[in-house]
Amino acid sequence: MTLPVERSRSRRPVTWLTLIGVLLLPAVIGGILVGALYDPTDRLDNITAAIVNDDKAVELDGQLVPLGRQLTGGLVKGADDQPSNIDWVISNDEDATAGLADGTYTAVVTIPENFTAASLSTRPGETPEKATINVQTAPDARVVDGAITAQLASTASSVYGSELSSQYLKNVFLGFTTLGDQLGQAAGGARQLADGATQAATGADGLQDGVGQLSDGAGALSSGVGQLATGVDQLSGGVGQLATGAGALSNGAGLLAAGAGELSGGAGQISSGATGLADGADQLAGGASQLATGTRDAAAGVGRLAGGADGIAEGNRQLADQIGQIADAIPPGFEQAANDVADAAPQVNDALVTAAADLRRLADTCDASTSPELCEQLRVASDRADAALPSAQQTVTDVAQIARQAAQLPAGVRTIADANAQLAEGAAGLAVGARDAESGLNTIAGGIDGVAAGATGLGDGARQLGTGANALGSGASQLAGGLAQTRDGAAQLATGAQGAAGGASQLAAGAQGAADGASQLATGAQDAADGAGQLADGVDQVASGTTSLADGLDTAVSQVPTYTDAEAATLADVVADPVSATGASDSLFGLAAVPLLAMAVLWFGGLASFVAFQAVSARALTSRRPSALVALRGFLPAAGVGAAQGLLVAAVVQVASRYDWGDWALFALICVAAGIAFAAVHQALVAVFGGAGRWVAAVIGALALGATIVSTVPPALAAAAALMPTAPVYDAMLGALSSSGGVATGIAGFVVWAVLSLIVTTLIVVRRRTTSARAAALPA
Secondary structure, eight states: OEEEEEBTTSSSEEEHHHHHHHHHHHHHHHHHHHHHHSSGGGGGGGOEEEEEEOOOOEEETTEEEOHHHHHHHHHHHBOSSSBOOSEEEEEOHHHHHHHHHHTSOSEEEEEOTTHHHHHTTTSTTSOOOOOOOEEEEOTTOOTTHHHHHHHHHHHHHHHHHHHHHHHHHHHHHHHHHHHHHHHHHHHHHHHHHHHHHHHHHHHHHHHHHHHHHHHHHHHHHHHHHHHHHHHHHHHHHHHHHHHHHHHHHHHHHHHHHHTGGGTTTTHHHHHHHHHHHHHHHHHHHHHHHHHHHHHHHHHHHHHHHHHHHHHHHHHHHHHHHHHHHHHHHSOTTHHHHHHHHHHHHHHHHHHHHHHHHHHHHHHHHOOTTTOHHHHHHHHHHHHHHHHHHHHHHHHHHHHHHHHHHHTTHHHHHHHHHHHHHHHHHHHHHHHHHHHHHHHHHHHHHHHHHHHHHHHHHHHHHHHHHHHTGGGTTTTHHHHHHHHHHHHHHHHHHHHHHHHHHHHHHHHHHHHHHHHHHHHHHHHHHHHHHHHHHHHHHHHHHHHHHHHHHHHHHHHHHHHSOOOOHHHHHHHHHHHHSOOOOOSOOOOSSOTTHHHHHHHHHHHHHHHHHHHHBOSSOTTTTTOOSOHHHHHHHHHHHHHHHHHHHHHHHHHHHHHHHOOOHHHHHHHHHHHHHHHHHHHHHHHHHHHHHTHHHHHHHHHHHHHHHHHHHOTTSOHHHHHHHHTSTHHHHHHHHHHHHSSOOOHHHHHHHHHHHHHHHHHHHHHHHHHHTOOOHHHHHSOO
């Protein structure tokens, strides 16, 4: 069955079969393209790729770490929210090479043997190295198969690298927290050390005052004992004189006894001598009384010495108790804490060096193109850490030395307490000896009192002798016996006085030795006071230094950031991947693909119409109809086919994409209108250029496809494509299916193209209806 439509380059009319073929061509091409290209990510299981894991596990903290095996498992299994949809095959080098060559595998992902070692090369002491994977695509792979596998491998590498970076940064941030905790502990220990040193300084000040009082008491003791020695020396001299006088008395009494026989004859002389004897006896009695008083004074001084020695002993005991309390006030763990602080100094220095190195490495590896402010802050912090590191290490070392010296403080204080206890015992012994000396002096004073009483009796007897001189003659024998007794008593008195003189000399020597000992005690106490003062100054310096250390450590703790595990993990994730893109589609068949394919198949469908149809009727020259109607006669069949093609293409798109019916209705209307407009443009091209017009139409279609698929097209081609009739059709279709807009502008654009094309075709018809007489005479 034929139709009243002229066939191109033939006199035969167009059949229904030709019309159906032209009508279905865009729908068939569109269906094939949409079916082949739409949403390819859901059909990635048609791609078979091999994974070759040549990685060698690395031992870390006693455990093997196979990161290549983990990456292989991640590619095969996929993520928690997106399972892998590529058919991955775990293979080896030989099988992968053979499969890539014979087409079994579309791509091969090779994990090298140093993958784990390179991934863990950021550890301290290692040389940092990037971990890489190799992606190979089969020579006969499809156009985008390599891009798909490379993108998947790149994404997996990026995600895996972000995980490694996140874990590394998490350890760094938690290292800051650990460093802050250790510095806090060091600050607490330094604060306790400063408190203990302050208490020790206060005790040392009290020790200095007590030892100063001890020195003053010992000086007073030395002075008193020196006075005692002087008095005892005087006592010794007086007793010596007493012994001399007693000897003279004994000799005189002997002479008196010898001259008793002559007493009667010299009674007057005896009376005078008796009077002188009475006066001498009175003097002897007075001297003995003074000697007894001096002896008692010496005994009292020695008693005061004993009391002072008791006071010194008690003061030393109290001082020993105070020093013992100071020693007890030092915390039990003070020495261990000080030693721990000193022992922790190398670890703190190592931690400071490690933290500074980690911060420097973090600053060096920071990508300034993505996070310039963060990288700058990291670099500034790293420079400050490097600048402060030597002083911080020196401070930690000085603190360790101070702590090591402070650890010896409890033993030194305890030694001072023991020395003061021994000093108290010696002073107590001195007090006992002084009391014994006091008792002996009181005994001597009693003996001297007896001498004084005897001398008094002698004076009375001499007076009686003077008054009884008249009875001397009758009592001469009695006088001789009494003088003999007097001679004997005087001899005994001389002997006792000589013994008393020897005891007094020994007492003077002992007192002088006590004075020397007391002087040495005063000197030693003064030296101890000076040493206690130096100890107080040193402990004050220790307290000041440890307080400054504690303040510095507190400042360091306040400046070192601390994170919980959750905060460290969150911050590490952000720093490892600080910038993420949202709204980007990973679909290879994007939103613009449907309008592009629809535009292309309608364009080539219009071209197919004028491959089959005649653009300008062969009877135009002989037709009586106006030229516009002749042009429309060739246009209307192609326009009807174009409208039907547009409706079929829209239906195929809706079946594949399932758009909202409102959006699809507008898209379908645009497709119908575009099919009609393209029919007018193709009619004009063929009318103007003949068969070359179809070639021009094919070039326009290729230009429209090439300039619309990717934005990297050269500007000249993009500008040329924008001037083609396909451009407004694509813009209108894209605006109908998306929020890009431009529907009205696009429709206006291709309507203008359609109207201009019809005008051009009409002009061509007018031209063809004008001929010369010679051409008209030629046979048909």
